[in-house]
Amino acid sequence: MRAFSRFLAAAVLLVAPSAFAHEYKVGDIKIGHPWTRATPPSARVGGGYLNLTNHGQTEDRLVGGSSLASGRVEIHTMEVTDGVMKMRALPDGLALPPGETVKLEPGGYHLMLIDLKAPIREGAKIPVTLRFEHAGTVDVELAAGALGAPAMEHGDHGAQHGHGVDGQASAGGDEHAIEHVMKSIWDSKESPLDVAPVVVAGDYALAGWVQAERGGRALLRRHGHEWRIVLCSGDDLKSASNLVKAGLPQPEAEALSGRLADAEAKLDPKVVARFSLFEGMVRMDEQGNHGSGHGKKH
Structure with a gap:
């Protein structure tokens, strides 16, 4: 479970790109x-993504x-080693070979705006000054998309979040938004x-996930129009009583439990x-902080 639980603290911070x-x-x-x-209201970290093409x-x-929007800007990379995702800073910067394009994107190289x-x-435009070893400095603006929106290709103009009938996820709506929230991390x-x-009842949802030989719920x-991860666990999220203990109203807890059982029976x-x-159990708070709990593979 390390690949999933190590980055729960960043879960609500890194969720959807601009269009x-x-x-x-x-x-x-x-x-x-x-x-x-x-980002969520009390988030301290944001991500920055772009393409860099060296025509020299x-x-x-x-x-x-650097950025006026944060205390500092760092260049980071995310790598998977032995099935475990790790994030580290690149103090020596990022090489840009001649004639090539280097992408800064989720799951790889990216900017970290620290101490927002x-x-x-x-819809905001976040000012960032980039510094290159030979080319010098340039001011750019990061166009902010909605937290929870799916990834957009060049030329797209946003993603809509649809609400299904009777709390169920509609095609291209809640189900897709939730999937993108988790996948983008x-x-x-x-x-x-x-x-x-992915099953939805009112303003709550349960999602199963598998990564290599690991898994969980x-x-x-x-x-509003955003989906945020509340907590992650395994079988504890199957029962309505545990969902009530987690803070869900009884009707939503019972609906989610029943819909999850029906959906998993088809898998x-x-x-x-x-x-x-x-x-x-790994719990998230409103500030996006990692609460008590643990997750590990048997």
């Missing part, structure tokens, strides 16, 4: 489509940055995250068995 397309240039470096995500004949390097001075709001080419089933809650039993491998 706006814009480009900048400094020296031989072209900066394509910088974007970020809206020699290697350059992204060596740092205010929450990032959907933990999914990678080396260790893909599968999210299914997540409880989410709707806040391969081997997949459902992986949901039980998550031991304990």
